[in-house]
Amino acid sequence: MSHVLVCGGAGYVGSHAASVLAGHGHRVTVLDNLSTGHRDAVRWGRLVEADLLVPEQLDRAFEEPVDAVMHFCALSLVGESVANPYAYYRNNVAGTLNLLEAMKRHGVDRLVFSSTAAVFGQPQSARIDEDHPQAPINPYGASKAMVEEILRHAAQAYGLRSVALRYFNAAGAAADRGIGESHSPETHLIPNVLRAALGTGPALKVFGTDYSTVDGTCVRDYVHVLDLADAHVLALGLMDREAGAHAFNLGNGNGFSVLEVIETARRVTGRDIAFDAAPRRAGDPAVLVASSDRARDVLGWSPRHAALDEIIDSAWRWHSAPAY
Numbered sequence: 561m562s563h564v565l566v567c568g569g570a571g572y573v574g575s576h577a578a579s580v581l582a583g584h585g586h587r588v589t590v591l592d593n594l595s596t597g598h599r600d601a602v603r604w605g606r607l608v609e610a611d612l613l614v615p616e617q618l619d620r621a622f623e624e625p626v627d628a629v630m631h632f633c634a635l636s637l638v639g640e641s642v643a644n645p646y647a648y649y650r651n652n653v654a655g656t657l658n659l660l661e662a663m664k665r666h667g668v669d670r671l672v673f674s675s676t677a678a679v680f681g682q683p684q685s686a687r688i689d690e691d692h693p694q695a696p697i698n699p700y701g702a703s704k705a706m707v708e709e710i711l712r713h714a715a716q717a718y719g720l721r722s723v724a725l726r727y728f729n730a731a732g733a734a735a736d737r738g739i740g741e742s743h744s745p746e747t748h749l750i751p752n753v754l755r756a757a758l759g760t761g762p763a764l765k766v767f768g769t770d771y772s773t774v775d776g777t778c779v780r781d782y783v784h785v786l787d788l789a790d791a792h793v794l795a796l797g798l799m800d801r802e803a804g805a806h807a808f809n810l811g812n813g814n815g816f817s818v819l820e821v822i823e824t825a826r827r828v829t830g831r832d833i834a835f836d837a838a839p840r841r842a843g844d845p846a847v848l849v850a851s852s853d854r855a856r857d858v859l860g861w862s863p864r865h866a867a868l869d870e871i872i873d874s875a876w877r878w879h880s881a882p883a884y
């Protein structure tokens with residue numbers, strides 16, 4: 561059993577990771593500034609309210625010895641990052657540096673870092689593996705790529721062990737554990753589709769119907785948030801076995817278009833879901849699909865909720881009665 565400090569554990573992916581860590585018998589402490597996270601999502605350990613941009617607040621999280629840190633804190637909206645790059649570099653890069661320095665002060669040498677498909681930029685191949693060139697096209701992706709570079713240098717200089725997990729499209733929820741996806745504003749496709757099904761959201765827009773894809777809409781690789789959480793637990797094991805800075809792409813390797821997502825949601829919810837065609841959203845690549853062979857081979861990761869129906873059904877159960 562380890563004591564894991566989950567930074568950003570009040571947020572969407574972080575709260576699901578905290579739940580899965582606790583399920584594996586690990587002790588969890590959550591650090592969060594609650595800027596986008598939810599106090600009610602912190603259910604598997606004590607909450608230290610602190611901000612990565614205020615270094616002196618961080619020591620409180622290390623009062624009891626920490627074995628490993630998982631770092632989910634970030635600003636993560638592509639469009640916002642284009643409009644306000646300073647905020648993204650400050651929060652995502654400078655904030656991470658503060659965390660890394662706090663870890664060093666407290667002798668913690670293991671980190672699992674939330675990275676993103678956006679580190680790759682425009683895809684050059686049908687499925688993106690870890691050897692794909694990194695050429696981010698927005699400050700969000702660039703901020704995550706910078707941290708990955710810092711982690712490689714920290715491995716050499718200080719012996720920091722790290723695993724960067726590059727999520728493709730995180731989706732789904734664990735409503736039976738009282739946690740799910742709740743962003744404000746909500747920009748992600750599946751929550752917006754389900755809110756449209758419930759009649760609680762704004763009118764659904766499909767951004768771009770003229771891409772060269774199966775039906776003209778963007779194709780993405782949706783991966784269940786609990787499967788992402790599993791990968792974090794496996795990453796702890798990898799860091800026990802191996803030094804260095806590792807990185808893995810996490811997706812199911814299947815692409816679904818926006819229209820296919822809407823059609824699946826209609827089937828799963830039994831509701832009519834109206835939408836309007838809208839212009840392309842700036843910065844959206846046509847297709848983003850992962851190759852996760854390395855995660856399967858090296859981490860032993862095997863997604864348990866890979867079917868889009870199941871992913872959407874789990875999100876539907878959450879959105880039908882969200883706890884926060």
Ligand code: UFG
Nearest residue numbers: 676678728729747748749752765766767778780818841844
């Ligand atoms: N979309 C709509 N309508 C909506 C919301 C989204 O048509 O209301 C479309 C988007 O244009 C896109 C697809 O649905 O084509 C998926 O959009 P999301 O916002 O759900 O997810 P993204 O693919 O934009 O985001 C993912 C990751 C980010 C990463 C980004 C890189 O969540 O971390 O890919 O492009 F930065």
